[in-house]
Amino acid sequence: MVTVNEITASSILTPQRNGSLSSGYDFTINPYLGCGFACSYCYVPKFPNARHSLPEWGGWLEVKMNAADLIQKDRTRIFGSRIFFGSATDPYQYAELEYGITRQCLEMLVKYPPKRLTIHTRSHLMIRDIELLKQFGDTLSVGVSITTDSDAIRQEFEPQAPSIYRRLELLKALKNAGVNAFASLAPLLPTNADRLIELISPYVSRVLIDEARWPEVNRSPELLDKYADFFEHESYQATMQKIARAFPQKRSSHRAIAAPPSSHTHHGGSAHGSHKEPLQLKLSLSA
Ligand code: SF4
Numbered sequence: 001m002v003t004v005n006e007i008t009a010s011s012i013l014t015p016q017r018n019g020s021l022s023s024g025y026d027f028t029i030n031p032y033l034g035c036g037f038a039c040s041y042c043y044v045p046k047f048p049n050a051r052h053s054l055p056e057w058g059g060w061l062e063v064k065m066n067a068a069d070l071i072q073k074d075r076t077r078i079f080g081s082r083i084f085f086g087s088a089t090d091p092y093q094y095a096e097l098e099y100g101i102t103r104q105c106l107e108m109l110v111k112y113p114p115k116r117l118t119i120h121t122r123s124h125l126m127i128r129d130i131e132l133l134k135q136f137g138d139t140l141s142v143g144v145s146i147t148t149d150s151d152a153i154r155q156e157f158e159p160q161a162p163s164i165y166r167r168l169e170l171l172k173a174l175k176n177a178g179v180n181a182f183a184s185l186a187p188l189l190p191t192n193a194d195r196l197i198e199l200i201s202p203y204v205s206r207v208l209i210d211e212a213r214w215p216e217v218n219r220s221p222e223l224l225d226k227y228a229d230f231f232e233h234e235s236y237q238a239t240m241q242k243i244a245r246a247f248p249q250k251r252s253s254h255r256a257i258a259a260p261p262s263s264h265t266h267h268g269g270s271a272h273g274s275h276k277e278p279l280q281l282k283l284s285l286s287a
Contacts, residue, residue, distance in 0.1 A: 002036045004095060007062045012070035013077060021084055028087040031101040033062035036093045037122060037161040040220035041187055041212050044088045054217055058160065061095055068104035075112040082116040092123035103129055110135045118143060120184065124166035130177045142181040144171050148189040149196040156223055157189050171203035185243065187212035190230040193239050197246045207247055209240045
């Protein structure tokens with residue numbers, strides 16, 4: 001059960017002067033505070049401005065009812081900037097079906113287009129907005145979180161989030177629409193690496209792989225113990241590297257976004273291939 005509050009936000013742009021996103025982005029935008037997906041490993045409660053205690057994470061949501069108005073107000077800062085949309089929430093969590101704040105924001109952003117827009121989600125609800133997303137052209141990159149090949153594992157770590165199958169549906173829809181997308185294997189959860197590669201490679205042009213971090217805010221530490229063999233440092237690194245090697249036109253680091261084998265290039269290849277994510281996107285991008 002998620003307690004939802006409608007709020008009037010005072011601002012919508014969070015400048016990125018320091019931190020992992022700062023070299024690639026000028027601002028982040030989060031249409032919601034909190035997140036109903038409540039992933040057990042979520043790092044957002046680690047932020048010092050978190051309003052609620054860790055055990056409450058996932059149980060509350062604040063809806064920025066005036067988010068689109070704030071974007072219009074900040075249009076001169078937004079036009080031509082680099083924006084990461086959904087750094088501390090999932091913009092397509094289920095509340096979006098009722099409130100449509102993310103859609104309102106994107107409708108406003110497309111009027112004052114940033115030079116670069118990255119949206120990150122775990123949710124197939126994004127399919128609703130495919131036509132709108134297409135209007136951003138090559139300035140847009142969508143990261144779809146695929147953390148494991150196993151929906152049983154997903155249910156353990158991300159019980160409130162959409163199934164892996166639904167996320168693959170989203171990747172397929174994005175590919176068919178020609179929307180630039182990558183798969184975010186961050187954090188990589190226990191998985192059959194070969195099967196995961198097989199699942200995602202038909203749909204994505206790049207992958208981002210990163211490890212589970214922030215044990216201090218992990219709300220299901222028993223899962224880290226249960227799958228200790230998978231998370232054991234050396235074998236975990238080896239699994240990430242194995243997946244990274246499946247995408248040979250890339251940087252060698254498994255923390256970089258990697259281009260796929262040429263046989264798996266999509267979206268017209270070079271048109272979207274020129275839009276690279278920064279290496280600094282090596283944190284656990286979660287939402
Ligand atoms: S990791 Fe992302 S989708 Fe999951 S709870 Fe955190 S913000 Fe929401």
